[in-house]
Amino acid sequence: MSSASPPRERPRLRGDRGSEAIQAAIVTPLLIAFVCLAIAAGRIAISGGKIEAAAEDAARAASIERTESAARSAASGAAARSLQDQGIHCASTGVSVDASGLAAPLGQAGYVTVTVSCTVGLSDLLLPGAPGAKTLTSTFTSVIDAHRARQD
Template identity: 40%
Template sequence: MEAAIVAPAVVVMVLIVVLGGRIQSAGGVVDAAARAGARAASLERGGTQAQKDAARIAVQAVLAGEHVDCPAELEPVQVGSGPDGLQTVTVVVDCTVQFDRLTLRWVPGSAKLHGQFTSVVDRHRGTG
């Protein structure tokens, strides 16, 4: 009799822990996508538009490769100056993940995930 009362509560707690782990894992993928986008933009030889395109392609490739199904909002690639006058590229990825895509189909809600990374532009990459 006690098992009939406790078992549903234990199952719910396990599902909450699994959901938390899946959210954490998806957050890591969003961070990896931002890193890949910043690195791709920093290696791009073209101008700012080419850097943005390279970042977008890299971000989408990482998200698709890790099966994170979310519409990623890639903020414009920011080019700035870092320490010692080095040029930097910053990529910010915001992604809203629906819980029903991470676990069971009937779980309502969503989580907003954020990833940001700054990479130093490779000064030996050449131009043209």
């Protein structure tokens, strides 16, 4: 006589039911937050590069002038134009010019150093409505031609 054995049932793992949904619910917001932080860091870095370009433009404009007052005026105007052209909207802008190199004797190279600082609202950089602001600052030095005539 043959004995027939009953069919085997698969063991059920009741503790694993729904674990993928829980993992997704935990991981998804973390991934979204990470992506948002990466985008924010990238936008801040791009804005910093635009501030550097504005400082370079301002220093070059100041180094072409012959007097300190004209250099300060040219640097401020060039920085404002550069920031506007690049689409940077500053809540406050500061342009500091060291044009003492214009007083160097003829035959010696002088330098003009310009520092541009721009306070940008985080709502412009990150998401609309984001609170706070970030001040970005850049300094650039431009050489004055050693053999160019200068005024005292």
